[in-house]
Amino acid sequence: MATVGMGHRARTRRAATAVALLAATAAASLAAGCTGGRGSDDGRGQLRTPAESRSEGEAESPGESPSESAAAGSVLAVKIDNARAARPHTGLNSADIVYAEQVEGGMSRLMAVYATKPPKAVGPVRSARESDLELLRQFDRPTLAFSGAQGKLMPLINEAPLVVQTPGKVSGAYYRGTDKPSPHNLYLRPDRLLSAAPGADALTTGFRYGAAPSGGQKETSRTVRFPAARFTFTWSADRDRWLVSMDGTPTVTTDGKRVAPATVVVQYVNVRKSGFQDFLGNNTPYTETVGEGTAEVLRGGRAYDVNWSRPKATEGTEFTTSDGTPVNFAKGQVWVVFAKAS
Structure with a gap:
C-alpha cells in the first residue's frame, strides 16, 4: 500500500483575523447572519440559526424559487461534513466530482459537485472555507450550498461570483435529520435550489x-x-x-x-x-x-x-x-x- x-508550510495571505469566543448574550445576533463563526469542524460545537434548527417538514422563512435562486445551467456545489460522526453520507454517490480538502486540526472536508444527476438529499452539510472561492471560480456562477462560515469570511463569500445558499434562503431547502446529533444532521434538498440538472457541459473543470x-x-x-x-x-x-x-x-x-x-x-x-x-x-x-x-x-x-x-x-x-x-x-x-x- x-x-x-x-x-x-505557512505563508500569510492577509493580516490574521482573530476570532473571539462569543458570549451567550451575543449568540442570537451572530446566528442570524452566520452559522459557522464559532463552530468547530470536528463536531465540538457550532452556533446554528433558527432555520438550521428546524426539523424536516417545518418551513423556513419565505425565500426564492429555484429558478430565481440558482443561475441557469450552473453546477451545485455542496460542502459536506466529513467528521466521523457525520458518516455515513447521503447523496455522495450522485456527485460528478468530489473534492477532499484539509481543514482545521488536520481534519478533512468534502465538496461534492452536482451537474448530471442531483440526488433527493445531500449531507450532512457543513460550513465553507476561503479556498472554496478560488476552487469554484472555474465554474460559471455556481450555486454553493453550505451551513454558514466564519463571520469575517462571509463578506468575501457574498462578494464572490456564485449563488450563496445557506439555510433559510430558500423555503424548505434544508432540514435537520434525526439520524445523527447536531451539528452533523443538516441536509439539503437539491431540487429546492436547482429547477433542473444543468448537465455535463456545466462541468468546466x-x-x-x-x-x-x-x-x-x-x-x-x-x-x-x-x-x-x-x-x-x-x-x-x-x-x-x-x-x-x-x-x-x-x-x-x-x-x-x-x-x-x-x-x-x-x-x-x-x-x-x-x-x-x-x-x-x-x-x-x-x-x-x-x-x-x-x-x-x-x-x-x-x-x-x-x-x-x-x-x-x-x-x-x-x-x-x-x-x-x-x-x-x-x-x-x-x-x-x-x-x-x-
Whole structure:
C-alpha cells in the first residue's frame, strides 16, 4: 500500500483575523447572519440559526424559487461534513466530482459537485472555507450550498461570483435529520435550489474523458494522509472502480452502497495558513488550486504520474503527461484529493 504524507508550510495571505469566543448574550445576533463563526469542524460545537434548527417538514422563512435562486445551467456545489460522526453520507454517490480538502486540526472536508444527476438529499452539510472561492471560480456562477462560515469570511463569500445558499434562503431547502446529533444532521434538498440538472457541459473543470493513457504502473491501493485524516482507494477489478475508505473504514452511503469513483486524482498543492481560524484558535488551511504542480491519476488499476496546470482561477485544471499529452479520465465519478506538496 502506497502512502502520501502531508506536511505543513505557512505563508500569510492577509493580516490574521482573530476570532473571539462569543458570549451567550451575543449568540442570537451572530446566528442570524452566520452559522459557522464559532463552530468547530470536528463536531465540538457550532452556533446554528433558527432555520438550521428546524426539523424536516417545518418551513423556513419565505425565500426564492429555484429558478430565481440558482443561475441557469450552473453546477451545485455542496460542502459536506466529513467528521466521523457525520458518516455515513447521503447523496455522495450522485456527485460528478468530489473534492477532499484539509481543514482545521488536520481534519478533512468534502465538496461534492452536482451537474448530471442531483440526488433527493445531500449531507450532512457543513460550513465553507476561503479556498472554496478560488476552487469554484472555474465554474460559471455556481450555486454553493453550505451551513454558514466564519463571520469575517462571509463578506468575501457574498462578494464572490456564485449563488450563496445557506439555510433559510430558500423555503424548505434544508432540514435537520434525526439520524445523527447536531451539528452533523443538516441536509439539503437539491431540487429546492436547482429547477433542473444543468448537465455535463456545466462541468468546466478541464477534465478530459476517454481511453486510458499508455504506461503507468499497476496500483491496487493508494492511501493519502492528512495530519488527522486518511483516505484509501482500493482497486476493484470486478467493479472497475476504486473503493473508498476513510480513516480505515469502508465508505458507504446511507443507502448502503459503497462509494466507488472511476478516477482518483491525488493533486499536490500548496497548503498554507489563511487569515482565519476556528473558535479554538486552530488556523484554517488555505488550499491553493491555481498554479501548477504534479499529480497522480488512478484509473483502471494503474497509477499515472502527471503534471497539472491551472493558470487562472477562471480556468479548469489540465492534466498532462511529461511530454504534454492530455490525460484522459475514466467515465464516471472523479475524486480529487488535495495533498500537500513537499
